[in-house]
Every structure is written in C-alpha cells, then in structure tokens.
Amino acid sequence: MKTGEGGMKYKIVTDAGNVKAQDGDLLSLNVIIKTDRDSILSNTHDIGIPQIVTVVSDSTPGIYPGDHNTMFKMLGEGDSAVFHLDMDTMNARTGQPTPDFFDRYVVFEITVNRHFQKGELTDSALYAEVNTYMDEQVGRLKDLEEGKVSDYIAKNNLETETTESGLQIVFTEKGTDATPNPTDTVVVNYTGSLTNGKVFDTSIQEIAEKEGIYNPMRPYEPARFTIGVGQVIPGWDEGLLLAPKGSKFKLIIPSALAYGQMGDQRGSIPPYAPLVFDIELIDVVPATTDGAQDTTGNQ
DSSP, X not given: OEEOGGGOEXXXXXXOOOOBOOTTOEEEEEEEEEETTSOEEEEHHHHTSOEEEEOOOTTSTTOOTTSHHHHHTTOBTTOXXXXXXXXXXXXXXXXXXXXXXXXXXXEEXXXXXXXXXXXXXXXXXXXXXXXXXXXHHHHHHHHHHHHHHHHHXXXXXXXXXXXXXXXXXXXXXXXXXXXXXXXXXXXXXXXXXXTTSOEEEESOHHHHHHTTOOOTXXXXXXXXEETTSSSSOHHHHHHHTTXXXXXXXXXXXXXXXXXXXXXXXXXXXXXTOOEXXXXXXXXXXXXXXXXXXXXXXXX
C-alpha cells in the first residue's frame, strides 16, 4: 500500500479515469468499515442501500490531512479503493481516544457508485438529483422484498403458517399453555436478523458477541413488555398473540408490519426490509383485572 497524508495508507483498486470529487460534491458509496483486526463495523452491502457522503473544504473545522475527507477527494465515479486511516493521527488532531478494539487503523473498503458534482448547481438542484437517485434505490428495495422472503423460506426449507396480514410463523417448539391476551405482559428472548442472515439485535449476550454487535452499555436479558398495545412493531404484537407460553418460534415479518418504507433510521434496517425473529416466549403475566399493564421499553 502507498502512504498518504497524516499516516494514511491506501491502495487504489480500480481507477475508472473519471474526475475526482471536489469541495461541495456528493458521492454515493458502497463501503465496508472494519477494524485493523478484521472485525466488520458496518457494511452497506448488508443493508442494500448506498451511503451518501459530502465532500467538504479542507478548511472546515475538524477536517485534517489524512482523514475521511482526504480519501473521498481521491475518488471519482467507478473507482474503488482500500484506505487505512491512522487512529494516532485522529487522536492527535481531534483529541478523541482510540477505541480499544482498534490497534492503529480503521479500514475503509470503498466503491463509488455515483459522483454528484456541485459545479454551478444550486444546493437545491444538487440535492434534488441526490434525492431522485435515493428514491430509485429505495424503490428497488421495495421491488425486491417479496423475493427476499420467498428465497429465505426456500433456502431454509421452512413450512410456514401465513396470516391475512402476511406475517409468517414457524414453530420449532410449541408450548402447551394458553396464548397471551392483549394487555398481558410477555417475557421473551429474541434474535432479529435480515433475510440475508445479518443479525441487528438480540437479547442474548453470546449471540451479540458472536455476531459482532455486542454493546457493553446495554443489558442482555429477556425483554419484557405489554402485548397488543403498540409497544412493539405490529408483527410482534400479532405473532406473539399466536404463541403459547413456552414456545420457540420464528416470525418472518413483512416490512409493512415492521419499519416500512423508512427503515429504522439507524442504518441497521433498510427501507422495505422483511425481518426474521427467532423468539422464545418464556413467560406470560396476565393483566390485572383493573387493566394495569407492565411498563417496558420498545422493541
């Protein structure tokens, strides 16, 4: 690899020969961000939608030679490259400590899909181009949703029960107790994933660690919430009402019963994403006769 400003190391894998990004331009990227221990932090390929970045002036506060803005200015449409950004330089320039899961570098593997050139365009005209492009990307995800579900079911040889709403359920163990009623409190362990197998959330620490999503700031314990009153996504409300206490089951939830056309707005769940949840219904606490409900967080 070559060495650039600020201790940055880089390799241009593909140079398509197009004009490189300049101040005010925007780039549509597919990007994998990793530690130098090869742990993946984020991957737009998992989400299925590109990331839009803005190239800013080198005089912008917080920008320094060898940072992410430096690498963006080395790229144009059709290019691909690998960058190792020096965390020691970042620490010296910004005062931010190096996280303990890095040794020295944060690694970016980048492919540029589109280059939106500012040129003489007004900001509104430039962003109109970007918005049209992103609408097309989201529309593509909508068109792919049904196929993602059918492919997942076929790949895993599942025989599902389908409700009128489109929710699908598969029991691996079916309990013998009664099913919950609306306003009952349920206690569950769960793991949520996209149909490509990417896990985005779980109540189980061992799975979080294995899948690279462990967060030491949150507790890993069974989730507890009131069912049938909108505390969770609609697919959970509907699906858990079908499961007797003690059941282990899989819910395949269409996006209309999950996060819909917006996704989760955190980058973990894209627009029009069908979701898969593996759930164990550990306990059901009946609502009291006066209608009191247990207080919980939102799944």
